[in-house]
Amino acid sequence: MEKQKNVHNKIVCTDIGKTFIQKGTQQVHVLEKISLEVHDNEFLVILGPGQCGKSTLLRIIAGLETPTEGQAFLDGKLITGPGPDRGLVFQSYMLFAWRTVMGNVEMGPKLNGLPKKECREIAKHYIDLVGLQGFEKHYPHQLSGGMKQRVGIARAYANKPQVMLLDEPFGQLDAQTRLFMEKETERIWQTEKRTVVFVTNNIDEALILGDRIATMTGKLPGKMGPVYKVDFERPREPTDMEFLKLRHQITEASELVL
Template structure:
């Protein structure tokens, strides 16, 4: 299932296919003919099980992988590599172990040549935004998993990207911390609007977060199976009747693949 291209879209993926070449010249088709448009400030969730190509699609949007065919256009410009316009948050925490929270968060502005006073101001704003005030001088080994991921989110926002790309960022967290981080993600998104693409294999997480859910098929090559508009008011509750109805619909439709 593909979407038509939209020249006004914030992100437009058109006919994306990806083939990896493994040992012995064996070809693995990971994605096939993915087309997807994302509006400005929309929160889109890509939902699917492991090994369905969803992370590869995100990496192509990030410019970390190159599509075999097709293109990704952000703000009218074709993606040909990583860029400051995209903030990345991965499942692994990806923090510099030898730098404090402040040192990690201010790294992007520092590399762009922003002066010390200004970059500290920017970094402090996002440290406060994610609830890490008081932990500026702590090192990653002194933080819990949830706090590390919050630091990673602050670091991504400190670059002031137009698009946030998150690849199963809460997959390593315990259930209680994961729910808290989902709530925080919505709060931060509502506070500082960005276009967000969020990859997950969790239906509840997708429903709690997304304006729209892109459901992938559960086998390679990855294709879009179905698209769901999530017209539920925020803040959402996992026990609301409409939430549960849509959860049941997605679960039933995904029975063979999720």
């Protein structure tokens, strides 16, 4: 039990299980007894190897999948479907190729029926926040992978969600761009605090970004492993003593192949 009394839980998952039916009859048990709490404005990282059900769990929180057992709550309300209170950023960019950066980012506010001028202002604000000023008129194919993912982040933010859900957003980037984007993610989060659930299979990424790291164990069904508090200062460097110590502790305790 956590001692901090004033911590508000933004997201609560209780004993979530998920079984998929494949090819009509085959059952795949993907998640078992997943319980998780994500605090208000916390950066929570879910760390686990490939194929342990991380995306499935995130999709349940997003409301894109229904759990077979257990429940997921947002602000105490049962999650029954997707909603504008949750912004999603996935590994594949999912940008609209025929729309410019501005067009992609202002789409959410437009769909919400906001006046044109306001949509522009909101979009501009988030384009600036993610460092894409000057690229408003570019199309996705004119951008690098890191820049495309910035557009994805700006687009999610432009809907003003309370919660950001990111599923291995930097998995396709080269190591250097990835580290840079992790630093940028931290900067953006510190500028505009949100509750973040960030899924990764990369322990260094987890240690750079997380307030806490919730580990998941491999081999289906995926289960919750230990949760680690990362309480050393930001910005963190992979060469810091504390970083290396916690990294060692997590790898020793988990089945992560690194």
